[in-house]
Amino acid sequence: MPEELSNPFPMGTQNHALLERLRSGPVKNYEIVRDLKILKYTGRLSDVRKGLRRQGLDLVERKIVDFVHEYRIVNPKNEKEEKEDGR
Secondary structure, three states: OOOOOOOOOOOOOHHHHHHHHHHOOOEEHHHHHHHHOOOOHHHHHHHHHHHHHOOOOEEEEEEEEOOEEEEEEEOHHHHHHHHHHOO
């Protein structure tokens, strides 16, 4: 993830911790609970998604299996270009 991505959330908050974790790569929902100790993570994901959209990025979800979902930061411009190129 680009280094220029800023973290608009106050240090020490769950939103800040979640965004920092997402900056290092995709994260699964059980990892959010287990590693970050965020139980009501859907609200935090929504907050982080809003913060990312202000920076021209997005947070996408992919279902892995049953109740396991993976979240990652994407640049919508890059995603669109990849689809057009057939990648």
